[in-house]
Amino acid sequence: QVQLVESGGGLVQTGDSLRLSCAASGGAFSNYAMAWFRQAPGKEREFVSAISRGGAIKYYGDSVKGRLTISRDTAKNTVALQMNSLKPEDTAVYYCAASSYGGTSREASLYNYWGQGTQVTVSS
Numbered sequence: 001q002v003q004l005v006e007s008g009g010g011l012v013q014t015g016d017s018l019r020l021s022c023a024a025s026g027g028a029f030s031n032y033a034m035a036w037f038r039q040a041p042g043k044e045r046e047f048v049s050a051i052s053r054g055g056a057i058k059y060y061g062d063s064v065k066g067r068l069t070i071s072r073d074t075a076k077n078t079v080a081l082q083m084n085s086l087k088p089e090d091t092a093v094y095y096c097a098a099s100s101y102g103g104t105s106r107e108a109s110l111y112n113y114w115g116q117g118t119q120v121t122v123s124s
Contacts, residue, residue, distance in 0.1 A: 002027030002113050004096045009118030012086055016122070020081040022096030022115060029077040030054075033099040036070065036081050037108055038092035038120075045108055048094070049081060052104040059106055063089070086122045093117040 008020040020036070035050035049070040050059045058070055069082040079096065097111035105111075 002029070002032060002098050002100075004098060004113055004115035006094065006096045006115045006118040009094060009120045011121045011123065013123050014087060016086050017082070017084045018086060018120060020083065020094055020096075020118060020120070022079045022081075024077045024079070024098065027098075027100075029072075030074050031100065032113075033102070033104045034070075034072060034079040035097045035099070035105075035111055036079075036094055037097060037111075038090075038094045039117075040089075040092040043092075045095075046092070047106040047108065050104050050106060051079065053102070057104050059104060061106075083120075086120075088122050088124045091121050093119050 003026045005023045036048040037045050038048050039045045047061045051070045055072050067085045072079040095117045096115040098113040099111045
């Protein structure tokens with residue numbers, strides 16, 4: 001069973017950049033597809049980005065495409081989300097998730113391990 005801990009959130013201004021990191025422990029990191037989701041107050045959880053076990057396949061949500069980049073470091077058991085050109089609508093709690101089912105997906109239901117989340121707030 002893998003444990004996930006997110007870090008890197010904070011308060012930034014519109015147009016700033018932020019780098020989120022998710023540290024995984026307790027499992028074979030290379031066996032898991034990884035993803036980021038976010039949830040803003042009063043809204044449903046939204047897919048942000050996903051990366052395959054080997055890192056070759058990457059998916060992005062339409063609202064973040066071109067501004068965010070996902071990456072993983074197998075040696076460090078981490079997955080990162082580089083966020084550029086941040087907007088107020090990016091304000092949310094960002095969650096790291098891992099899937100042991102093998103495939104890379106945009107569906108939250110296919111991720112069976114979740115972190116506690118890290119808050120990102122973008123002021124206008």
